[in-house]
Amino acid sequence: MLLLLSACDFFADDKPAPVVRVQQQKPNPFPGVQVFDRHVPKTLDKVAFFNLETPVRCNVDWDSQSIISAQPFDRERFRLDRVDKGDALPDISVEDLSFTDQTVDTVLTNLLRGTDIFIDSKDQFLKKINMKGVSGPLSTVIDLITSSADVYYSYDDRTRTVTLRRFARWNLHVPLSDEVLLSVIDALKGSDIDDIVIDWEDRFIIFQGDIITEGTVRNLINKLALEDYIVAYDIDVYRIWPREKDGSIDWMEITEAFNRGSVRLVQNGVIGRLFVVAPTFNRSSLGEFLLPRAHARLISTGKFATPERWQGRFDIGQCSREPHLETDLQILTQARFTPEQARVGKLDTTVVLKTIDGQIAQYAVPSRLGDNFMIIGIPTQYFAVGEVTPVPPNSELVVLISPRVINIVRTPDGVPTR
Numbered sequence: 067m068l069l070l071l072s073a074c075d076f077f078a079d080d081k082p083a084p085v086v087r088v089q090q091q092k093p094n095p096f097p098g099v100q101v102f103d104r105h106v107p108k109t110l111d112k113v114a115f116f117n118l119e120t121p122v123r124c125n126v127d128w129d130s131q132s133i134i135s136a137q138p139f140d141r142e143r144f145r146l147d148r149v150d151k152g153d154a155l156p157d158i159s160v161e162d163l164s165f166t167d168q169t170v171d172t173v174l175t176n177l178l179r180g181t182d183i184f185i186d187s188k189d190q191f192l193k194k195i196n197m198k199g200v201s202g203p204l205s206t207v208i209d210l211i212t213s214s215a216d217v218y219y220s221y222d223d224r225t226r227t228v229t230l231r232r233f234a235r236w237n238l239h240v241p242l243s244d245e246v247l248l249s250v251i252d253a254l255k256g257s258d259i260d261d262i263v264i265d266w267e268d269r270f271i272i273f274q275g276d277i278i279t280e281g282t283v284r285n286l287i288n289k290l291a292l293e294d295y296i297v298a299y300d301i302d303v304y305r306i307w308p309r310e311k312d313g314s315i316d317w318m319e320i321t322e323a324f325n326r327g328s329v330r331l332v333q334n335g336v337i338g339r340l341f342v343v344a345p346t347f348n349r350s351s352l353g354e355f356l357l358p359r360a361h362a363r364l365i366s367t368g369k370f371a372t373p374e375r376w377q378g379r380f381d382i383g384q385c386s387r388e389p390h391l392e393t394d395l396q397i398l399t400q401a402r403f404t405p406e407q408a409r410v411g412k413l414d415t416t417v418v419l420k421t422i423d424g425q426i427a428q429y430a431v432p433s434r435l436g437d438n439f440m441i442i443g444i445p446t447q448y449f450a451v452g453e454v455t456p457v458p459p460n461s462e463l464v465v466l467i468s469p470r471v472i473n474i475v476r477t478p479d480g481v482p483t484r
Contacts, residue, residue, distance in 0.1 A: 119384070122244055123248065126302075126368065126369055133436045133470050134410060135471075137246055137474060138241065138242075139241050139246065139474045140476075141476065145238075145239050145287070146236055146280075147236065147237045148234050148235070149237050150235045151221075152221045152222055153222060153224075154205070155228075156223075157203070162199050162201055163177065163197065163207060164199055165195075166196050167196060169193065169215070170195065170217050174211065178228070183226050183228060184225075186228065189233075193215050193216060195215050208228070212230070217232060217277075218233065218234040219231075235273075235274050236275060237271070238250070238271040238272075238283060240270060242269055245296065245371055245472055246371075247264070247269060247271075249373055251264065252380070253376045254271070254283070254286070256376065256400075257286075259282065261274065289373060289376065293474060296371050296374065296472040297374055297470070298469070298472055299467050299469050300368075300369045300468040301465065301468075302466040303365045303464075304363060304364055304463070304464040304466075305462075306356060306361065306363070306461065307360060307458045307462070308360050312460070313460070315462075319355075323355050324347065328343055329341050329342070330343065330433075335419075335428060336428075337426055337443070338427050338443040340440070341439070344437065345437060349466060352440070352466055365386055365393070366382045366393070367385060371472065375400065378398065378399055380396065380398075382396065391446060391457065392449050394422055395419060395463075397417065397465065398418040398420060399415055400415070401415040403435070403471055410436060411434070412432065413437075414431070414432055416429070417429045417431060417467070419465075438468045438469075440467070441464065441467070444463035447459060
């Protein structure tokens with residue numbers, strides 16, 4: 067027995083004893099009061115989800131849709147104003163200004179030397195500009211110099227300072243129509259202009275942008291003033307999975323459940339399929355088809371609009387009250403509407419599914435006005451992160467899209483000006 071214990075002691079000494087760390091509980095500095103772990107300060111989730119755009123965008127009346135409607139459009143009220151120009155420059159005359167290969171801040175510092183006006187450069191300017199024999203009022207000359215350098219300036223008469231920046235603050239005034247306002251917002255998002263604030267009471271969009279952003283917005287204004295149509299979309303996004311644990315949904319049964327004409331066209335993508343379905347196939351029809359076959363969870367419902375031939379964007383997460391795997395998804399569309407005498411008209415639409423990691427699928431879709439789109443077969447696990455996920459491997463994303471056309475009616479005479 068002693069030998070056995072000695073052997074055990076030998077083998078035990080051959081390996082280091084495991085280190086057991088006991089975390090000491092910190093004393094409660096507030097006796098009698100429940101304490102909580104401290105977290106990194108951030109905006110609370112319910113506050114972060116608050117958005118005045120949500121009541122307008124995330125409510126869809128599927129029971130009373132109008133496939134074509136008219137909206138008033140007042141071109142005079144649709145304008146872009148810069149809001150940080152500051153005060154008027156002093157009445158100073160410039161004579162025969164010339165320079166070669168100089169940055170804008172250097173040019174203006176030299177120009178204003180000997181005056182009591184100072185230059186404040188908020189950004190670094192690398193573009194070199196050249197001018198020869200420029201004369202005129204100081205305001206005209208500085209306008210010419212800064213525009214050549216793709217730079218904005220503002221003047222503060224109290225401090226006698228000209229501030230140079232690559233960005234400016236803007237107000238885009240939009241005619242009084244929710245549909246038109248949404249179309250402008252979505253066209254801006256489709257052009258990757260995201261940092262915007264909407265004043266729903268006075269109907270204008272507030273944003274900050276450089277010379278490229280300004281050009282994009284002015285192009286949008288000019289195009290929309292010429293376009294006759296806005297294409298709007300009502301959208302439902304579902305996560306579905308079969309009722310049988312290891313089963314799958316037989317989508318071929320859709321033609322048996324309704325009729326062969328209910329699906330008019332199928333467009334294949336790298337992932338998933340897009341169906342063009344008859345106007346009679348809608349949200350109720352989809353629910354009727356899925357009820358005996360699958361569980362369905364509504365992830366997001368909402369609407370967006372974009373001027374004809376402009377790319378618009380719908381963010382799934384914006385119309386989702388809680389985070390889901392799919393809320394990173396974006397739906398982008400670009401459509402061309404062709405009216406017809408015999409029928410209501412035709413749509414040629416490009417639909418793109420995209421996440422921050424890149425494009426998932428793209429579909430080129432010819433359809434008649436009144437037809438709906440249904441995207442199926444996008445695996446939900448595509449959005450999962452990590453090796454383990456609670457999402458079943460046979461679950462998929464279903465997107466139901468109902469396009470509508472809004473005819474732009476110019477005011478006051480309602481006649482398009484081209």
